[in-house]
Amino acid sequence: MGLVERIKNLCNERKITFAEVERKVGISNGQIRRWDTSSPKIENVEKVANYFDVSTDYLLGRTDKRRYYDLTxxxxxxxxxxxxxxxxxxxxxxxxxxxxxxxxxxxxxxxxxxxxxxxxxxxxxxxxxxxxxxxxxxxxx
Incomplete structure (x- = not known):
């Protein structure tokens, strides 16, 4: 599962749109959708991860644990x-x-x-x- 797909799932859980996330974290409109074809700035990935209270590793698909303190x-x-x-x-x-x-x-x-x-x-x-x-x-x- 890719970065955009994970963010989409998190948005669906909270019943919000990409546009709302982009406004709340202060990144440009349509930025998240472009991450499918281009590499995002790490600062922007961190902002989105902090907004959803998940790790950047989770967003990037490196782990299925949302936070370091989640139980294994x-x-x-x-x-x-x-x-x-x-x-x-x-x-x-x-x-x-x-x-x-x-x-x-x-x-x-x-x-x-x-x-x-x-x-x-x-x-x-x-x-x-x-x-x-x-x-x-x-x-x-």
């Missing part, structure tokens, strides 16, 4: 492992360390599912925040 497949597997440990009540090095796994047995099915979903979201959020905070600048997009 490896991160997702790690989250699932930690969640399984928490559900079993095993001693883990996170916020669930003091949790007694027997409490899940006392909950009705709906409450149990809600609690597990909440834990999973908490793990995702904390992992993403840690990536934002602790990723060295040289590895950020």
């Amino acid at each position: 497949e490896k991160d997702e597997l790690s989250i699932q492992r930690e969640l399984k440990k928490a559900i079993k009540g095993e001693d883990v090095d996170n916020a669930f360390a003091a949790f007694d796994g027997r409490i899940l047995d006392e909950l009705n099915e709906e409450d149990r599912e809600l609690l597990i979903a909440s834990w999973e979201n908490t793990l995702r959020l904390t992992k993403r925040m840690a990536k934002q905070k602790f990723t060295p600048n040289k590895y950020r997009d």
